[in-house]
Amino acid sequence: MTQADNPPMTLADARKLDAADPLAASREQFFLPQSGGKPEIYFVGNSLGLMPKITSQYVQHELEQWRTLGVRGHFEGEFPWMPYHEYLSAAMASVVGAKPCEVVMMNGLTVNLHLMMATFYRPEKHRTKILIERHAFPSDSYAAASRLEVSGLNPDEHLIVLEPDEGELFSTAHVCETIRQHADELAMVVLPGVQYYTGQVLAIKEIAAAARSRGIVVGFDLAHAAGNVPLALHQWDVDFAVWCTYKYLNSGPGAVAGCFVHERHATNTDLKRLAGWWGQDKATRFEMQNTFRPIATAEGWQLSNPPILAMAPVRASLELFNAAGGIGPLREKSVKLTGAFADLLNHRLSGQVNIITPSVVSERGCQLSIEIVAGDGRDIHRQLELSGIRTDWREPNVIRAAPVPLYNSFEDVWQFVDQLAGMLGN
Ligand SMILES: Cc1ncc(COP(=O)(O)O)c(C=O)c1O
Incomplete structure (x- = not known):
């Protein structure tokens, strides 16, 4: 099936996917940093993973x-x-x-x-x-x-x-x-x-x-x-x-x-x-x-x-x-989560962003490295931060964003792309 055959994930679809996700509950096992009174959309597990709630006890x-x-x-x-x-x-x-x-x-x-x-x-x-x-x-x-x-x-x-x-x-x-x-x-x-x-x-x-x-x-x-x-x-x-x-x-x-x-x-x-x-x-x-x-x-x-x-x-x-079942089930969710992320970016921001991470599933993990083609990448990264979306910036021109199966949701992915689309004038 080509990408054009796949309608982009809607917010309702994302919520359905989260409701059906056997790993959804593991999000509750982590502290999500807050920004402006709301949990951040935390896509920087590729830099520093979140703190599990049980860690202090250990x-x-x-x-x-x-x-x-x-x-x-x-x-x-x-x-x-x-x-x-x-x-x-x-x-x-x-x-x-x-x-x-x-x-x-x-x-x-x-x-x-x-x-x-x-x-x-x-x-x-x-x-x-x-x-x-x-x-x-x-x-x-x-x-x-x-x-x-x-x-x-x-x-x-x-x-x-x-x-x-x-x-x-x-x-x-x-x-x-x-x-x-x-x-x-x-x-x-x-x-x-x-x-x-x-x-x-x-x-x-x-x-x-x-x-x-x-x-x-x-x-x-x-x-x-x-x-x-x-x-x-x-x-x-x-x-x-x-x-x-x-x-x-x-x-x-x-x-x-x-x-x-x-x-x-x-x-x-x-x-x-x-x-x-x-x-x-x-x-x-x-x-x-x-x-x-x-x-x-x-x-x-x-x-x-x-x-x-x-x-x-x-x-x-x-x-x-x-407890989450190890790398097998985590990878299974990760493929879906990052796949949904890539599809949505390509559908909604075609020509405005370029994903440099391979599109072949076996050649990528959680992370997508996103080049902002239509705009100042560094400024977009700053705007994302201000809206409570945590990604990281790598010189010369890449926003790295990693939805992590242990604590990120399909709704996080949808919110991320929706906000980015707004910042790019869509
Ligand atoms: C790919 C890679 N190699 C090496 C390092 C350095 O790690 P450390 O500071 O733990 O030695 C990092 C740190 O982020 C890294 O991302």
Whole structure:
């Protein structure tokens, strides 16, 4: 069916879809920020997810443990702190399609990227280069360039920049072909799972296969993918991945990040790494010996003992995520929600906006990156803010808007487009 055959969603349609939505009630589990006495239309879950109502209770619980038990909190109570990170591994593993032994929650995303590169970037002979993409998130570019510098290599010569080949987007064939062309000089590929500016979902499975079949290590930044789109990191044979939990995983500003190390590496205790005592074999950690023997799981890359008060919100949010049925039902709703959003924008604002996110469903997640063609995008973004519609602006010319299945509704989508249409003079 073509787009013209589909009449645009009306407000009544949106309300019907919300009434029939099995996930509608999960909105009630979150605090929606207010603007002008009304709940905001919050489309920035791609930047900072909303606060679950249960989060304070989870943090309060740990504060209470500390208040009442002091140091005994490490070993006593319902969730002793000593293995606290372990309570998160299985649930997080199911979000990213991994085995629990392949996942550890620790640090921030960029720190984890550095830890992974310290292990997996092994320049040898002519294979010294790292492939990143032209518009890689700056932190990833800094991390890759500085990894080269600390290895005594010049980033101008050793960083290969993958250019988009379809406007701002990448075709899978082009990504794989670039890897093939540079195979003899590449030591590592680091790419996003979902590109932050365009919202494009990259073909992780195919890209990982293209790199690995040529003996090149492949890692992904899943900041915009984890909790947004289904992932199968173990099966896709990715070497490593890192992600944050403050976006689609609703764990709060600067929340503790995730790290995936494929089982074939996680169990290899001979792999060189930057080491700390929390990565030390649990049975001998408190013998306080100076010989480092890493845990034979992703936990073997931990450095410090975990920040329990910052881990508690991750635990809270994963419980909500699971209670909603996990990524399967969330993705099912997300496809409908973002599909309705794209259709409505195209119908009502044809020629006035250009959605740069792919229209192919498998190549996009929640987010649409909207270029305002007929008007000043920055001013429109400001007007949206003033009307209580929260989106974010990314230079040079894009409003990013992400309806999130856990707490956004079809009516939010309709209201957004209706208000934007008014601002564009329709
Ligand atoms: C794609 C991407 N990579 C990396 C980062 C940096 O994350 P962190 O500050 O948690 O290291 C962000 C932050 O928003 C991001 O969007």
